[in-house]
Amino acid sequence: MxxxxxxxxxxxxxxQLAVKIGLILGPLILSVAYYTYLERKVIAYMxxxxxxxxxxxxxxxxxxxxxxxxxxxxxxxxxxxxxxLFFIAPVLALAPALAAWAVIPFSDSLVLADxxxxxxxxxxxxxxxxxxxxxxxxxxNSKYAFLGAxxxxxxxxxxxxxxGFALVGVLMAAGSLNLSAIVQAQSGGIHQWYFIPLLPLxxxxxxxxxxxTNRAPFDVAEGESEIVAGFHVDYSGMGFALFFLAEYANMxxxxxxxxLMFLGGWNPPLEIxxxxxxxxxxxxxxxxxIVAFLFLWFRATFPRYRxxxxxRLGWKVFIPITxxxxxxxxxxRVFTPYGEIFR
Amino acid sequence: xxxxxVVFYVxxxxxxxxxxxxxxxxxxxxxxxxxxLCFFSAACIxxxxxxxxxxxxxxxxxVGAVMVLFLFVVMMLDIxxxxxxxxxxxxxxxxxxxxxxxxxxxxxxxxxxxxxxxxVARPAGQPADYSNTRELGLLLYxxxxxxxEVAGLILLVAIVAAIALTLRRRPETLYQxxxxxVQVKKSDRxxxxxxxxxxxxxxxx
Numbered sequence: 001m002x003x004x005x006x007x008x009x010x011x012x013x014x015x016q017l018a019v020k021i022g023l024i025l026g027p028l029i030l031s032v033a034y035y036t037y038l039e040r041k042v043i044a045y046m047x048x049x050x051x052x053x054x055x056x057x058x059x060x061x062x063x064x065x066x067x068x069x070x071x072x073x074x075x076x077x078x079x080x081x082x083x084x085l086f087f088i089a090p091v092l093a094l095a096p097a098l099a100a101w102a103v104i105p106f107s108d109s110l111v112l113a114d115x116x117x118x119x120x121x122x123x124x125x126x127x128x129x130x131x132x133x134x135x136x137x138x139x140x141n142s143k144y145a146f147l148g149a150x151x152x153x154x155x156x157x158x159x160x161x162x163x164g165f166a167l168v169g170v171l172m173a174a175g176s177l178n179l180s181a182i183v184q185a186q187s188g189g190i191h192q193w194y195f196i197p198l199l200p201l202x203x204x205x206x207x208x209x210x211x212x213t214n215r216a217p218f219d220v221a222e223g224e225s226e227i228v229a230g231f232h233v234d235y236s237g238m239g240f241a242l243f244f245l246a247e248y249a250n251m252x253x254x255x256x257x258x259x260l261m262f263l264g265g266w267n268p269p270l271e272i273x274x275x276x277x278x279x280x281x282x283x284x285x286x287x288x289x290i291v292a293f294l295f296l297w298f299r300a301t302f303p304r305y306r307x308x309x310x311x312r313l314g315w316k317v318f319i320p321i322t323x324x325x326x327x328x329x330x331x332x333r334v335f336t337p338y339g340e341i342f343r
Numbered sequence: 344x345x346x347x348x349v350v351f352y353v354x355x356x357x358x359x360x361x362x363x364x365x366x367x368x369x370x371x372x373x374x375x376x377x378x379x380l381c382f383f384s385a386a387c388i389x390x391x392x393x394x395x396x397x398x399x400x401x402x403x404x405x406v407g408a409v410m411v412l413f414l415f416v417v418m419m420l421d422i423x424x425x426x427x428x429x430x431x432x433x434x435x436x437x438x439x440x441x442x443x444x445x446x447x448x449x450x451x452x453x454x455x456x457x458x459x460x461x462x463v464a465r466p467a468g469q470p471a472d473y474s475n476t477r478e479l480g481l482l483l484y485x486x487x488x489x490x491x492e493v494a495g496l497i498l499l500v501a502i503v504a505a506i507a508l509t510l511r512r513r514p515e516t517l518y519q520x521x522x523x524x525v526q527v528k529k530s531d532r533x534x535x536x537x538x539x540x541x542x543x544x545x546x547x548x
């Protein structure tokens with residue numbers, strides 16, 4: 001064991017970082033693949049169907065088969081499309097979705113880059129994901145793709161504001177922009193987790209997260225019934241696979257952020273023996289699975305929103321709610337003796 | 344040459360190259376995308392200066408919000424390059440004079456000697472736990488609170504003015520009022536008619 005640690009420490013820093021990045025991205029991409037499988041299975045059972053069950057036992061090899069199919073499929077490029085931007089767009093969608101994982105703390109010691117303003121970093125990177133969508137819609141040179149991109153852009157910009165304000169509430173309560181510090185501020189048991197004092201912000205953040213990732217019931221950007229498949233209608237093969245990967249990586253990212261900021265991160269629900277024996281990593285991943293399941297549940301349950309209703313919900317309901325609650329937090333903490341509620 | 348200076352020169356080359364592309368590329372959408380690359384490289388350079396709060400805010404505000412809206416507009420407008428070229432020679436003298444004046448002004452400031460490396464002390468590197476977000480906040484809300492609040496007020500006025508200028512009430516557009524939709528009762532919409540057998544509905548009323 002000792003010699004392993006010694007060789008590890010003698011490796012160049014670049015190589016150490018590369019191994020760490022691989023240790024995050026490998027499981028992430030694998031979980032994205034099985035998240036799609038889970039989605040199909042969960043929605044199938046909710047619809048009283050069976051879901052994929054042909055490839056491998058219980059259909060467990062289905063995502064592998066899908067990946068192989070997409071990798072060997074021909075990438076068709078429309079003649080009138082913009083040649084460079086058409087290929088850059090999927091990369092622009094995927095890169096921020098993966099890069100944001102660099103600052104996610106998986107437990108009190110497992111974090112790749114423990115930077116001071118990690119919350120802002122995540123917010124900045126997720127706001128860049130919209131470029132992949134816009135560029136794809138424009139470069140395809142197709143009306144369907146363009147309409148999808150316009151819808152997605154307007155929706156993401158609208159809900160990003162509500163999301164940002166919900167995060168302002170969290171950092172007022174935690175007094176830090178660092179994700180690890182935010183989780184540490186919630187230690188001590190389930191009653192310390194921020195979803196109780198910041199319940200309105202928690203709800204706004206979760207719903208905005210669903211809207212931000214263009215998932216049902218807010219998936220008008222794909223809108224199969226009106227605009228075929230939205231911004232990625234002209235993509236096939238690997239290009240389509242990258243958009244898919246980006247969407248699911250973003251869903252997992254939003255789930256991870258919800259867990260870190262509102263559900264206590266790696267903290268156990270009670271600080272008593274049977275719970276504290278479980279390592280923090282498992283608490284984090286378990287909570288992440290629950291939030292990620294909500295995404296699938298929403299998709300199976302709710303009918304799609306109409307576009308004007310989406311805009312109304314974002315601008316006229318969520319933003320006022322978050323602003324009022326930020327005011328409430330500030331007022332209670334400064335002018336009343338009950339400031340401890342929001343700490 | 345340290346690793347940091349290599350990083351700086353790469354980022355600076357990308358920044359200068361993409362700004363040149365912004366003004367030289369023909370397609371306005373691509374110009375906007377190069378401007379995004381510009382902002383991003385500038386943010387990266389700020390990070391090498393340990394100004395991570397400013398850098399991330401630049402990405403968040405300009406790349407994540409302003410440029411998205413900008414692209415949104417540019418993509419929907421059908422900009423005719425030929426038509427825009429027509430005025431080029433006509434406005435060239437005026438443009439050249441203004442550009443010349445600005446170049447001279449910048450040169451006067453830069454060459455005045457105030458920005459020589461000897462006059463500006465090299466900033467000391469801060470320890471790892473130094474939070475420049477906190478320092479910036481402390482400074483903004485104490486020493487510069489008046490300027491900060493005034494700037495906020497001006498921005499608010501600008502927002503209100505922008506909305507007031509563009510708001511048009513269009514009575515012919517039919518809006519739905521969600522509150523009325525929610526409050527509607529069964530009795531508002533539905534009338535149960537008891538029709539005895541052997542009669543038609545018209546006979547009962």
